[in-house]
Amino acid sequence: ILNVEQSPQSLHVQEGDSTNFTCSFPSSNFYALHWYRWETAKSPEALFVMTLNGDEKKKGRISATLNTKEGYSYLYIKGSQPEDSATYLCALNVRGNNRLAFGKGNQVVVIP
């Protein structure tokens, strides 16, 4: 079982502030790193699929970076809005297997 760690587990952010959180994973046999956004009572929604070391991806106010050599990815939310409140899931694909190993998620609450 692959160990994917996300920290912090939960955080409260004031509206308008920027925030970031971390996903750590074993770097051996890395293939891809996925980020999902999961709002309560909805399906998890794909944000990013990242494959290359040094990759940076952006979707609106949300962006992510990837370091495959040291085994971590950061997710950033710029100028947080209440609609950003969700759980952000990180998941690892290893080479030769399209199963995903999920972290426990980063639960974000944006306070108006």
Add this chain to the structure above:
Amino acid sequence: DGGITQSPKYLFRKEGQNVTLSCEQNLNHDAMYWYRQDPGQGLRLIYYSQIVNDFQKGDIAEGYSVSREKKESFPLTVTSAQKNPTAFYLCASTGRVDGYTFGSGTRLTVV
């Protein structure tokens, strides 16, 4: 619109009964997955299927069974052998280059 449909959304089961959760996709995805979520835990893989008529155990398969007779459908049966079945169950599918597409989940409660 393409997507994954899980039904029912909420399910109550008496102890000792088997129950089947439905998962249907119209995305033409080959691979399908069942995950379980418990409070404070990440998604844990129960079973997965890479192709029709084939499936493999995930990390927590004990007490569960699946079938994959059609590409579109991957039902999960929670058997009476599952010691702690109360949980949230999430189905997903993926094509060759896509990330996962998820259903909206089924919350199973044993009463």
